[in-house]
Amino acid sequence: xxxxxxxFVASCSQAWTEGRxxxxxxxxxxxxxxxxxxxxAYTGNISLDLLDDDPSASSKRWQTExxxxxxxxxxxxxxxxxxxxxxxxxxxxxxxxxxxxxxxxVSFVWENTITDSPLRANILHWWAATxxxxxxxxxxxxxxxxxxxxxxxxxxDLRGRTRAAYRPRYKNRSQYHDHGGxxxxxSKWCSIRGPQEEG
Ligand SMILES: [Zn+2]
Numbered sequence: 001x002x003x004x005x006x007x008f009v010a011s012c013s014q015a016w017t018e019g020r021x022x023x024x025x026x027x028x029x030x031x032x033x034x035x036x037x038x039x040x041a042y043t044g045n046i047s048l049d050l051l052d053d054d055p056s057a058s059s060k061r062w063q064t065e066x067x068x069x070x071x072x073x074x075x076x077x078x079x080x081x082x083x084x085x086x087x088x089x090x091x092x093x094x095x096x097x098x099x100x101x102x103x104x105x106v107s108f109v110w111e112n113t114i115t116d117s118p119l120r121a122n123i124l125h126w127w128a129a130t131x132x133x134x135x136x137x138x139x140x141x142x143x144x145x146x147x148x149x150x151x152x153x154x155x156x157d158l159r160g161r162t163r164a165a166y167r168p169r170y171k172n173r174s175q176y177h178d179h180g181g182x183x184x185x186x187s188k189w190c191s192i193r194g195p196q197e198e199g
Contacts, residue, residue, distance in 0.1 A: 029076070033069045040082060046070065046089050060098050064090070065105040071119050072112050080178040084190040087118065087176050091169055094126065101126075103142055110144040118176040120150070122169075128154045129166040 032051050039047055048063055056062035067089050074082035093099035106123060113120055128151060131139075140148050158165055168175065177190040 029073050030069060032066055033073045036066065036070050037073055037077075037082065040070075040085065044085075046085060061100045061102045064093060064099055064101050067093070068101065068105045068109060068119070072109065075113065075117070075119075080180060083118075084177045087122065088173075088189050090122065091173060091176065094169065099126070103139055106147060107142075107144055110147050118178060122176045124151055124154050125166070125168055127151055128158060 032054065035050050036046060036048075039045070039050055046067065048057070048066060051057050051066065054062075067086050071083055071086035071090070074080070074086060090099060101123065109117075109119055109123060124147075131151075164171065172185070173188060174184060174186040174190060177184075177186060179186070179190075
């Protein structure tokens with residue numbers, strides 16, 4: 001199977017097998033994620049309006065989770081344009097104050113991404129900048145140990161640094177994009193350019 005598709009080549013590559021202790025486990029792709037993905041493929045837009053019939057559709061936490069799940073699906077399908085679009089949508093929500101992420105999707109991300117995933121970096125930076133002590137003590141009990149260790153390490157790295165160091169997205173958004181292994185410093189929104197970025 002590994003010789004048949006890029007997806008399984010990636011699944012069988014060293015990073016994945018190490019990250020997953022030798023087990024190739026595919027994350028579940030929810031029907032909502034499929035809807036968003038297909039719509040994006042045709043229009044280039046992420047439209048949460050498509051999911052309006054869901055009873056949770058007005059919840060900011062639920063909306064943020066849908067974008068995170070879309071990112072994970074794009075990661076699984078090796079679609080970096082979709083990843084960048086989903087990431088830009090998350091960054092936009094952070095800027096707008098509509099980014100709220102509950103604990104279950106955080107665990108989902110840590111179970112389904114490799115260590116140097118830009119999505120992980122993005123979530124860690126957000127937590128380091130915004131988390132309150134008492135909430136963290138409660139939350140840590142239901143979060144993956146690797147997440148807690150990575151967050152603690154980041155906090156130590158940031159000790160004594162400026163306020164700006166806690167919010168690196170203002171200075172450099174491209175660190176959260178997937179540029180196909182190229183060291184690109186893109187302009188504010190990578191996903192506006194989409195596939196033309198290849199050129
Ligand atoms: Zn970019």
